Amino acid sequence: MKMLVDFLPILVFFVVYHLTKDLVLATAVLIPATLLQVLYTWWRHRRVEKMHLVTLALVVVLGGATVMLQDGEFIKWKPTVVNWLFAVAFLLSPLWGRGDGAGKTLVQRMMEKSVSLPAQVWSRLNLAWVGFFVALGALNVFVFTYYSEETWVNFKLFGMLGLTFLFVIAQGLYMARHAAHGDDHPPTKGNQ
Incomplete structure (x- = not known):
């Protein structure tokens, strides 16, 4: 709902x-x-x-x-401004927070109750979201600049939603790889 x-x-x-x-x-x-x-x-x-x-x-x-x-x-311009504001929020998120949230990335604050990951992995995930939001905002500008209005409207709903869905899946796979082993490196034959 x-x-x-x-x-x-x-x-x-x-x-x-x-x-x-x-x-x-x-x-x-x-x-x-x-x-x-x-x-x-x-x-x-x-x-x-x-x-x-x-x-x-x-x-x-x-x-x-x-x-x-x-x-x-x-x-x-609205999707671009929203995405770029999200990028700034994710980028600066370790700088604010009280108590348990101090120094943590936004991704970590949202997901740490469900997944346990090393700090380096949380940082990488957070930076990946920053890059994704910057790229999605830039892609919006590209689409509305070089394509028809109707194409932009379709991209706004289906393109942005689809790209976000694919990015979330990629992030989930990355998280699963690191959460399953509890560290920043997959196991090698010597320490399995």
């Missing part, structure tokens, strides 16, 4: 765009859909993730500029 709520605004944007071929109208619908997503999350859980608040702020600012100026270029 949470995944559906998380993706509902982009699905609404996608459907409205494909029904109308009007990026400004799709953006005008995206703004209240994102606001409703945040309000529903608050009503249901009495808290809202920072990611949802950042996304809402960017949708309101860049989406509002898109609607007010009747120019779809503004909303096309």
